[in-house]
Structure formats: C-alpha cells, structure tokens
Amino acid sequence: MNSGIVSYGAYIPFYRIDPESIGRQWGRNGADVGKALGVKMKSVPAQDEDAATMAVEASRCALKRAGIHPQDIGAIFVGSESHPYAVKPTATIVGEALEATPGLMAADMEFACKAGTAGMQNSMGLVMSKMVKYALAIGTDTAQGAPGNALEYTAAAGAAAFIIGLENTIATINHTVSFTTDTPDFWRRGGMKYPSHGGRFTGQPAYFRHVVSCGKELFSLAGTAPEDYQFAVFHQPNSKFPSKAGKMLGFSQQQLSEGLIVKEIGNTYSAASMIGLASVLDNANPGDRILLVSYGSGAGADGFDITVTPGIETFRKGINKTIREWISNYQLVDYGTYAKNLKKYKMEGE
Amino acid sequence: MTIPRFWREIPIRYNLMGSKCPLCGTVFFPPKEICKICRRVSIDQMIHEKLSGRGTILTHTTVHEAPTDFESQVPYYLAIIELDEGPSVLGQIADCTNGDLAIGKRVHSVFRxxxxxxxxxxxxYGYKFVLDHSR
Structure with a gap:
C-alpha cells in the first residue's frame, strides 16, 4: 500500500525586501540582478522568527486542516540548515508546541535545501512499515547570505509541513527516488555564520546534474513521461534554474508555473520545493499527477511521483489561507531592517 | 530566567494552557490551582483548559524605552487582550505598526x-499575537 500526503501547511513571514534595496547598499544595480535571477523580492523573517517558530506555525496549520489529533503523530522530522541551536533539536520544540510529545520520535535533518524532502522519505518508510500512524516532515529555513554576496538577493525564509500517512490521503506518493553524490558546490563550515559556494560550479555539475538525473530516474521507475504530469515542481534557488531543469526534462512552462514561487518570496531553502508543492496542491484536481524534485547542495536530489486523490476536494474546504494568499500579504522593509532582523550586525558584547 | 522555570511553564508559554473551574466554569490564565470564585471547594477540582488564542484588544501601548533584552525591538507594541474564553492576558503584538492597533481589534496568537x-x-519561545486581518 502506498503512503501519501494527508495534510499540509505553510508559513511565509510578513516582511519582504526587493533586489533594488539590496543592490543600493552594495553599489550594484539590484534591479538588473533581480531580473537576471528572476526574483522580484524575497521574504524576510521578523526579529522574533526563526526556523523553529515557522516550523510550528506551518505544522499547526497542517494539523488543523486535517483535524488530526497531535498524539497520533508518531514522528517529526525538521529539515533545515538554520536550526536555532547547534546542539538541541528543533524537532522537540515543534513536538512540544504541537502537543505531540512524549510518545514520538523526533529528529532534525540536514541536507542543505533538501532536508525537508529527506524527512518526507523517512516519513514514508515509517508509515508504510506501520511503525507510526502519521509522520510529520517539515522544511524550514531562515536562509543567510553574507553581506554583499550574491546569495543575499535570494536567501529567504519560510516553512512547509507535510503529514504523511496511509489513510485519508489527499495525494498518493506513487514512487520516490534519490540521486546523491559528493559534490562540494555549497557549504558552511562549523562555527561560520555564512555559507560559501562554488559560484558557477553550483550549476551544471551540481543542481542540473542531480535534478535532471533524479527526474529521469523517476520517469524510469514510474514508467512515465513529462506529458503524464499536470504539474512539475523543482527546487528553486532562482527562477532560471528550475525553468531550465524543467525544459531539460521536457516540461512546459505551463506545467511549472503554479509551483514556481521563488519569483515572489525568494529561495526558502529547505522549504522551497515543499512550498512549491503546497501551491500546486492548493490548485490541483483529483487525478492530477505531480512531479516533485528537490535539490540539496553537497549534493543530492529527491524525486516524488504524486497523484492527487478525490480527498483533495473535501480537504480544500478547510484551507483558510492559500500559498498565493501568503505570498500577496507582505510589507517591504529597507536594508537596515533586513540586516537587523537577520542579525547581520554584531552587537556590543557579542 | 532559570531553565527549570522556563521548562515548567512550557505548556503555558507554547500553548496558552490555562485552567477551568468545573464548578462555575470560570477560565483562568495563567492557570490557577484554586478558583477565586468557588475558593476551597475547587481545590483538586481544577481542570486544564487550552485556550484558543483568539481575542480582542482591550488596550495597547507602544514601548520606546525597553529592558536590555528587548532594546533591538523598539518600538514594539504591547496589548491587554481579552481572550474569547474570558481571561485577559498581556502580550506583544507582532508584525504591525502603531497605526495598525486599535481597541476592539481582533487578534490571534502565534508562536515566536x-x-x-x-x-x-x-x-x-512563547506566544505573541498578530492582528487577524494582517496575518
């Protein structure tokens, strides 16, 4: 019996900054940079938000939508590269805030931007082996880019939570497959505040090789072709990469557009492809087929072949806020506020 | 704040866990061991009551001179909120400006x-509030 998505929720912070404001700070033409990356603005966390608070909000939303009792959650996986603590799990904070403790397993996942989908795969294994009734997989990040670095134009904040189970699913996960190699395209050493990356090396040998190979593996495993899917969602560090990867795999722009949210909120790292999937599910119909391929630097890609069930129609009545509504509800901030919120200033005594 | 104190208060801080007198139905937040109306007959009778986090602003203020830990947040906004279950609670209103706030506006709790x-x-971590229309 296949496992599937029983519910989902998301969280996007209220604040945004546009590329013009970032470029102005560093003597660059931010508008041109934004245009080249295909990013109009990116989400910015408030001072009191972090990966844990966003994970809690997204998860509470997912639980409420499906009316699942928190004590039925047997496992929580929180994927992030911005866990608030270096040592002390985010998953325990989330578990306590959901009132899912103490009878559950909880673990933090790390694999750059695909830690959340790694949690989905772990969740599938647990529910299919009937070790747990439901498992909660979360992707959440308050992504950091060093001041003046190109990453600043896209590194954003957001969270998405998916409850995986066997019954009452709104979408069946038919197949999943991963493609993994040791490829040092993006990293952050222990104790360092900001990540480093290999510039253009992040493209062909890293993102494109892994995402496209994973997509092809998935086609082979599922016996499908691009035309079998109504929607395709890819990890989205900018607009160009997923569009190009989709084209390389044979998808049209129309198949990609609903899940391409990077233009409006930037790259939410572990949450990026999962929020894209949530956006698609907000609009999908029973029988629609969705291809999801995440990507995590270092490097790997997780692919999912998903079919929407008739359960989506009843479920949708419980959705009080769609991804598009989250996206359209924002306030722009200046670079100073953005830098303060992300603690880019070193304060006296620190 | 000491670690044991914070740890003890996690249900209150994370989930607005109050208490309810089963005799008269009064809800308390923070939770009380004894109902102030029914008094000693309520001893050992009080039950846990999770509050919805939904309420109405009774009054609000703007903080410009803050304690050390909150200096980076000024100006920030505090309000006394009458929760739908009855108790009033002091809380910070997040994601807003002074012009957004008004007595009578509806809020809901968030995890921050x-x-x-x-x-x-x-x-x-704990509860704060945001205006219903903004978030």
Whole structure:
C-alpha cells in the first residue's frame, strides 16, 4: 500500500525586501540582478522568527486542516540548515508546541535545501512499515547570505509541513527516488555564520546534474513521461534554474508555473520545493499527477511521483489561507531592517 | 530566567494552557490551582483548559524605552487582550505598526521567540499575537 500526503501547511513571514534595496547598499544595480535571477523580492523573517517558530506555525496549520489529533503523530522530522541551536533539536520544540510529545520520535535533518524532502522519505518508510500512524516532515529555513554576496538577493525564509500517512490521503506518493553524490558546490563550515559556494560550479555539475538525473530516474521507475504530469515542481534557488531543469526534462512552462514561487518570496531553502508543492496542491484536481524534485547542495536530489486523490476536494474546504494568499500579504522593509532582523550586525558584547 | 522555570511553564508559554473551574466554569490564565470564585471547594477540582488564542484588544501601548533584552525591538507594541474564553492576558503584538492597533481589534496568537538567555543560553519561545486581518 502506498503512503501519501494527508495534510499540509505553510508559513511565509510578513516582511519582504526587493533586489533594488539590496543592490543600493552594495553599489550594484539590484534591479538588473533581480531580473537576471528572476526574483522580484524575497521574504524576510521578523526579529522574533526563526526556523523553529515557522516550523510550528506551518505544522499547526497542517494539523488543523486535517483535524488530526497531535498524539497520533508518531514522528517529526525538521529539515533545515538554520536550526536555532547547534546542539538541541528543533524537532522537540515543534513536538512540544504541537502537543505531540512524549510518545514520538523526533529528529532534525540536514541536507542543505533538501532536508525537508529527506524527512518526507523517512516519513514514508515509517508509515508504510506501520511503525507510526502519521509522520510529520517539515522544511524550514531562515536562509543567510553574507553581506554583499550574491546569495543575499535570494536567501529567504519560510516553512512547509507535510503529514504523511496511509489513510485519508489527499495525494498518493506513487514512487520516490534519490540521486546523491559528493559534490562540494555549497557549504558552511562549523562555527561560520555564512555559507560559501562554488559560484558557477553550483550549476551544471551540481543542481542540473542531480535534478535532471533524479527526474529521469523517476520517469524510469514510474514508467512515465513529462506529458503524464499536470504539474512539475523543482527546487528553486532562482527562477532560471528550475525553468531550465524543467525544459531539460521536457516540461512546459505551463506545467511549472503554479509551483514556481521563488519569483515572489525568494529561495526558502529547505522549504522551497515543499512550498512549491503546497501551491500546486492548493490548485490541483483529483487525478492530477505531480512531479516533485528537490535539490540539496553537497549534493543530492529527491524525486516524488504524486497523484492527487478525490480527498483533495473535501480537504480544500478547510484551507483558510492559500500559498498565493501568503505570498500577496507582505510589507517591504529597507536594508537596515533586513540586516537587523537577520542579525547581520554584531552587537556590543557579542 | 532559570531553565527549570522556563521548562515548567512550557505548556503555558507554547500553548496558552490555562485552567477551568468545573464548578462555575470560570477560565483562568495563567492557570490557577484554586478558583477565586468557588475558593476551597475547587481545590483538586481544577481542570486544564487550552485556550484558543483568539481575542480582542482591550488596550495597547507602544514601548520606546525597553529592558536590555528587548532594546533591538523598539518600538514594539504591547496589548491587554481579552481572550474569547474570558481571561485577559498581556502580550506583544507582532508584525504591525502603531497605526495598525486599535481597541476592539481582533487578534490571534502565534508562536515566536520571546527572549533568550544571552547569545549562548537557551531561547525562550512563547506566544505573541498578530492582528487577524494582517496575518
């Protein structure tokens, strides 16, 4: 019996900054940079938000939508590269805030931007082996880019939570497959505040090789072709990469557009492809087929072949806020506020 | 804040866990062991009551001169909120400006960082509120 998505929720912070404001700070033409990356603005966390608070909000939303009792959650996986603590799990904070403790397993996942989908795969294994009734997989990040670095134009904040189970699913996960190699395209050493990356090396040998190979593996495993899917969602560090990867795999722009949210909120790292999937599910119909391929630097890609069930129609009545509504509800901030919120200033005594 | 105190208060801080007198139905937040109306007959009778986090602003103020831990947030906004279950609670209103606030506006609770014990200590998570129409 296949496992599937029983519910989902998301969280996007209220604040945004546009590329013009970032470029102005560093003597660059931010508008041109934004245009080249295909990013109009990116989400910015408030001072009191972090990966844990966003994970809690997204998860509470997912639980409420499906009316699942928190004590039925047997496992929580929180994927992030911005866990608030270096040592002390985010998953325990989330578990306590959901009132899912103490009878559950909880673990933090790390694999750059695909830690959340790694949690989905772990969740599938647990529910299919009937070790747990439901498992909660979360992707959440308050992504950091060093001041003046190109990453600043896209590194954003957001969270998405998916409850995986066997019954009452709104979408069946038919197949999943991963493609993994040791490829040092993006990293952050222990104790360092900001990540480093290999510039253009992040493209062909890293993102494109892994995402496209994973997509092809998935086609082979599922016996499908691009035309079998109504929607395709890819990890989205900018607009160009997923569009190009989709084209390389044979998808049209129309198949990609609903899940391409990077233009409006930037790259939410572990949450990026999962929020894209949530956006698609907000609009999908029973029988629609969705291809999801995440990507995590270092490097790997997780692919999912998903079919929407008739359960989506009843479920949708419980959705009080769609991804598009989250996206359209924002306030722009200046670079100073953005830098303060992300603690880019070193304060006296620190 | 000491670690044991924070840990003991997690249900209150994370989930607005109050208490309810089963005799008269009065809800308390923070939770009380004894109902102030029914008094001694309520001893050992009080039950846990999770509050919805929904309420109405009774009054509000703007903080310009803050305690050390909150200096980076000024100006920030505090309000006394009458929760739908009855109790009033003091809380910070997040994601807003002074012009957004007004007596009678509806709010709901959110999960946020409230304070931290320095840069190497524990982080204190808990409830704040946001305006219904904005979030």
């Amino acid at each position: 960082r409230v304070s931290e014990d320095g840069v190497s200590g524990t982080i204190h």
